[in-house]
Amino acid sequence: MRAVIMAGGKGTRLRPLTNDIPKPMVKIIDKPVMEHIINLLRKHEITEIAVTLGHMSQCIIDYFGDGSKWDVKLTYFVEDTPLGTAGSVKGTQNFVSEDFLVISGDAFTDINLTDAIRYHFAKDSIFTLIAQPHPRPEGLGVLKTDFNNKIIEFVEKPKDLKPSLINTGIYIINKKILDLIPEGNYDFGKQLLPSLTGRIYAYITYEYWSDIGTLSSYYYTNYILAGQLAEQNKQRQSV
Numbered sequence: 051m052r053a054v055i056m057a058g059g060k061g062t063r064l065r066p067l068t069n070d071i072p073k074p075m076v077k078i079i080d081k082p083v084m085e086h087i088i089n090l091l092r093k094h095e096i097t098e099i100a101v102t103l104g105h106m107s108q109c110i111i112d113y114f115g116d117g118s119k120w121d122v123k124l125t126y127f128v129e130d131t132p133l134g135t136a137g138s139v140k141g142t143q144n145f146v147s148e149d150f151l152v153i154s155g156d157a158f159t160d161i162n163l164t165d166a167i168r169y170h171f172a173k174d175s176i177f178t179l180i181a182q183p184h185p186r187p188e189g190l191g192v193l194k195t196d197f198n199n200k201i202i203e204f205v206e207k208p209k210d211l212k213p214s215l216i217n218t219g220i221y222i223i224n225k226k227i228l229d230l231i232p233e234g235n236y237d238f239g240k241q242l243l244p245s246l247t248g249r250i251y252a253y254i255t256y257e258y259w260s261d262i263g264t265l266s267s268y269y270y271t272n273y274i275l276a277g278q279l280a281e282q283n284k285q286r287q288s289v
Contacts, residue, residue, distance in 0.1 A: 051167065052147040053096045054139050056219075057084055057155030058104030058129065063264050072106040074155035075113065076268065079275050082113065083262060084155040088120050091153070094163040097122045100145045101155065102138035104129045110155075134237040135219075143228050152221040158271055159259040161220065166253045170222040173199075177227050177250040179243070180220040182259060183213065189263060191217035191239040195252050204247055206239035215252065217243070218259050
């Protein structure tokens with residue numbers, strides 16, 4: 051299976067951290083968040099990766115190069131004009147495999163991608179969205195599912211912030227879906243997903259995920275991971 055990393059984010063809500071770098075290059079602990087994503091993909095044996103770029107693309111290309119340092123192969127797709135999340139993925143149509151994974155390069159997670167992929171194939175799904183419960187889904191897409199985890203409703207950034215299942219922005223997609231995306235600017239959350247309700251599935255997980263979209267969520271993610279690393283080091287020293 052191949053993957054597409056969406057890495058065109060500006061990260062305006064993370065300023066001043068993103069004054070001179072794009073959002074995927076913001077560091078979580080000791081490395082850019084996109085580097086954590088590449089390591090996660092490699093851990094799950096996904097090594098052929100497309101990267102969609104826009105804002106400050108050369109910064110990302112200069113850092114990651116061809117990906118060989120991380121034992122992956124990176125292919126870049128640079129947008130001259132913004133194509134939206136779905137539009138950018140459609141631009142990789144000649145690269146992706148029959149079923150492929152899409153993930154944001156500017157969110158941090160340790161979700162078990164292998165389990166999600168197995169679920170996708172077990173459901174014979176054309177589109178599987180990785181979702182998780184969230185107590186206050188501000189700025190996020192929310193969804194409802196039926197008893198079989200089929201998505202029956204999707205709303206991007208609702209005003210009602212009651213606890214909901216949220217969209218992590220990680221998808222396993224059958225290539226046929228790309229034919230439904232028109233040329234030009236088109237968005238997963240605002241346009242494609244609402245049009246697919248009743249036909250696609252959610253894989254629901256409680257594993258860690260953070261979009262680091264605000265300074266508070268960014269610092270909290272670093273705080274949580276720093277605590278985990280400190281505990282791991284403490285356990286090693288006690289052995």
